[in-house]
Amino acid sequence: MTRRPTILVDCDGVLADFVEATLDAIQDETGKRFSFKEINQFDIGRALGLEPDEVKKMVARICTESFCRDLAAFEGAREGLDALREIGNVYCVTSPFRSPFWMYERQMWLEEQMGFTKANTFHTSAKYLVRGDYLVDDKLDTLVEWEKRNPGGHGVLVKAPWNQPTADRSYSVEVAPNKFELPWRGLETAAGEPGRHQWQDIVLLIRSAEAVKQMMTTYNAL
Numbered sequence: 001m002t003r004r005p006t007i008l009v010d011c012d013g014v015l016a017d018f019v020e021a022t023l024d025a026i027q028d029e030t031g032k033r034f035s036f037k038e039i040n041q042f043d044i045g046r047a048l049g050l051e052p053d054e055v056k057k058m059v060a061r062i063c064t065e066s067f068c069r070d071l072a073a074f075e076g077a078r079e080g081l082d083a084l085r086e087i088g089n090v091y092c093v094t095s096p097f098r099s100p101f102w103m104y105e106r107q108m109w110l111e112e113q114m115g116f117t118k119a120n121t122f123h124t125s126a127k128y129l130v131r132g133d134y135l136v137d138d139k140l141d142t143l144v145e146w147e148k149r150n151p152g153g154h155g156v157l158v159k160a161p162w163n164q165p166t167a168d169r170s171y172s173v174e175v176a177p178n179k180f181e182l183p184w185r186g187l188e189t190a191a192g193e194p195g196r197h198q199w200q201d202i203v204l205l206i207r208s209a210e211a212v213k214q215m216m217t218t219y220n221a222l
């Protein structure tokens with residue numbers, strides 16, 4: 001009997017559109033409107049050049065009740081998860097924000113929007129401690145550390161403006177030798193902005209990787 005792979009999936013930036021909600025909060029608090037394409041690092045305040053008091057207002061809004069619960073799901077995310085569930089055992093591994101409401105609202109969001117339960121959800125910033133065959137995430141540093149702790153595991157990098165090489169930040173395959181990078185297709189959303197993730201690519205990539213593994217297992221058994 002073929003072993004079903006364990007597939008770990010991040011939430012913010014992969015399932016939930018945390019960035020767009022944060023940009024809306026920044027506009028409400030400061031009157032400034034930014035595009036997600038301007039966020040070229042994970043520190044949103046620094047990427048957008050916000051003043052310290054503006055960062056405090058942004059964080060305060062993120063920590064308010066219902067912020068996490070009201071996040072929009074990316075189009076195709078639920079369908080993609082259901083397709084992955086046909087391939088393997090899927091778990092969500094999500095890093096909690098420093099809000100008294102976050103973990104409760106995140107769990108409710110995952111159950112209602114994505115079909116997860118408490119039994120297949122991990123709330124932790126130490127994602128490298130969770131064992132699996134694949135980790136789908138939009139933060140390269142997380143994939144690097146996870147692959148170090150999971151020999152043979154494959155990180156799947158969901159490309160976004162905040163994880164791309166810049167003049168002062170270059171990435172090489174050596175830092176995460178087993179990771180897969182999804183192509184940046186530049187798909188257009190209803191708002192005319194490039195697509196921020198591609199769930200069809202995620203499913204196709206993992207399905208293909210599993211097919212290759214099974215072929216190699218069969219070949220080695222001959």
